[in-house]
Amino acid sequence: MKFKKGQIGVWILSLIILSTGCSASSKSNRYETATSETKSESQVADTAIEEAELSEGNPVIDTNMAYNRKMIKTGEMEIQTKEFKACVEALGKKIQSLEGYIQNSNVEGGNYYEEYQNMRSAYLEVRIPQKHFDSFLNSPQEYGSVTRTSTNSEDITNQYVDTEIRLKSLKTRHERLLSLLEQSGSLEELFEIEKELGEVTYELEKAEGTLQKYDQLVDMSTINIHIQEVQKVQEVKPVITFGDRLVKTFNRSVENVIDLAKNFILAVVACIPFLVVFVPFVAVIAFFTIRLNRHTKNKVLKKNKKEEVLPEKQEK
Structure with missing residues (x-):
């Protein structure tokens, strides 16, 4: 147990x-x-951070819509570049490759009569098919440094549908007036029907023109591009430290001192022609003024001596 x-x-x-x-x-x-x-x-998390770091830069613009709407898309781009000619040419080739065209353009600068080189600028009003609108705005590295991008989408679905309904109603009315015109008996009725038929025809063509205009604006987006030539591209730092501010302030002070010295030298050089003209004139005036003062002073001294001599003779 x-x-x-x-x-x-x-x-x-x-x-x-x-x-x-x-x-x-x-x-x-x-x-x-x-x-x-x-x-x-x-x-x-580390992988996500690395992917985020790799994908840093300008954000991707997506203006596409999941449902069917009539949208008029417009955009603006501001580009800075050191290679002005190459940038404009690259833009032109890109626009042509996307089946677009330049509607308006304006290029300023590059005056041969100017003594020094001045920075050029350009303005382009571009029409791009709407299917290439986003891809064109999301490819800035081909042109230069994009400093600003903006987009705007105007929904005209209601106006488009209203115009379509109105157009359908006008077509029905137009057909009825044509049938009445064939059936009209008196001359007065004929004139009345023809007058109303003319008004309906005008409204019908106007509505068709409005729909065509809407289709063109929807199919071909408008992008306004401003291009500015620059001498150098400044690298942007993510964080401004106190040391950076200190160095920047010191460099700015040195630049101000150098500018002040340059301005002083320029002022002296600018005064040289005036000194060449006015110094001899002032010297001549000063010479004669001094001589006149001496002559006047000598006269006064001689007069005083005579006055002193006369009393002495009278006393003797």
Whole structure:
């Protein structure tokens, strides 16, 4: 009986040890699982950060709509470039490759009569098929440094549908008037029908022209492009530190001192012609003025001496 009790105690002790080991192993497995999940999440986060860093730059513009609407799209771009001619030519080739065209253009600068080189600028009003609107705005690296991009979409679906309904009604009315014109008997009725038929025809053509205009504006988007030539492109830093501000302030002060010295030298050089003309004139006037003053002074001295001599003679 004692052996059985000891055997039972051994079995109970072994069961406790086994349960403790299983719980410890399950805890360790959970810890390893949680650790692996944490590592995987951190790896995913690192990958997302790296992808975000790789995709930094100008945001991608998407103006497409998931449902069918009549939209008039317009946009504006401002570009700065050191290669003005190459930029304008690249834009022209890109527009032609997208089945677009330049509606208006204006190029300023590059005057051969100017002594120094002046920066050129250009303005282009471009018509691009709407299907290429986003791809054209999202390819700035081909032209230069894009400093500003803006888009605008005007929904004209309601106006378009109203015009279509009106056009359909006018066509029905036009057909009825034609049938009445064939059935008219008196001359007065004929004149009245022809007059109304002319008005309906005018309104019908006007509505058709409005729909054609809407179709052209919807199919071909308008983009206004401003191009400015620059001498250098300044790299933009993500964070401005105190050291950067200190260096920038010092450089600005040095530039101001240099500009002040240059302006002083220019002022002196500008005064030289006036000095050449007026200095001899002033010197002549000063010479005669001094001589006249001496002559007048000598006269006064001689007069005073005579006045002093006369009383002495009278006393003698």
